[in-house]
Amino acid sequence: MGEERSVRSGCYVFELLQVSPVPYSVRGPRKLRHVPLLPRVVIRPVALGLAGVVCCLGMTGCAQFNQALGHQQTTIYFKSTASVQFRLKVRAACDNLPHVKATPIATGVPLPSAVGVVTYDTTGAGVADIARLEVCVNKFAPQVVGVDVTDSSDNS
Numbered sequence: 001m002g003e004e005r006s007v008r009s010g011c012y013v014f015e016l017l018q019v020s021p022v023p024y025s026v027r028g029p030r031k032l033r034h035v036p037l038l039p040r041v042v043i044r045p046v047a048l049g050l051a052g053v054v055c056c057l058g059m060t061g062c063a064q065f066n067q068a069l070g071h072q073q074t075t076i077y078f079k080s081t082a083s084v085q086f087r088l089k090v091r092a093a094c095d096n097l098p099h100v101k102a103t104p105i106a107t108g109v110p111l112p113s114a115v116g117v118v119t120y121d122t123t124g125a126g127v128a129d130i131a132r133l134e135v136c137v138n139k140f141a142p143q144v145v146g147v148d149v150t151d152s153s154d155n156s
Contacts, residue, residue, distance in 0.1 A: 073103070074130065076118040076137055077146040086143055087115045094136040099125035122149070 078087055095102040101121045106114040122130060134147050 072122045072125065072149070072151040074100075074120045074122045074133060075148045075150070076120070076144060077148070078117070079143050079145055082143040084112050084115055086140070087118055090137065090140050090144065091115070091118045093139075094120070094133055097129065097132050097136065099123075099129045100133050 076090065078090075091102050094100065099122060103119045103121050105111075120133065122133070125133075130149055137144055137147055
């Protein structure tokens with residue numbers, strides 16, 4: 001079935017047996033089922049890739065967090081007897097100041113509830129801009145009961 005031959009390597013003699021494959025073999029070729037991962041080849045690049053993804057996500061999150069920290073708003077409170085038209089008049093009168101922008105009126109709720117308080121976005125406004133807003137609002141003093149300036153760093 002096979003042929004034998006001798007190979008001399010140094011002082012050792014090896015007998016080589018050549019066997020021809022059997023065409024009617026029941027058993028198929030063996031498949032590798034478990035191949036160990038090479039730490040230097042696979043684990044390090046995967047770890048570096050994950051670290052890069054985490055860094056990118058972290059920078060994006062920090063940018064959004066910093067943007068949220070810089071947000072400032074001023075809320076105007078009215079007496080309960082102030083009409084909706086009066087609140088809208090105050091909102092429109094003080095909306096044209098520098099660095100002061102009235103926030104959009106909420107939709108999907110009744111208008112009296114939406115303008116129960118008037119809120120201005122004062123992000124980027126300085127002390128002088130806030131003072132101008134307070135002077136503008138105080139022109140309507142009998143019906144206005146308070147002005148509250150908050151920013152995102154307030155714990156309240």
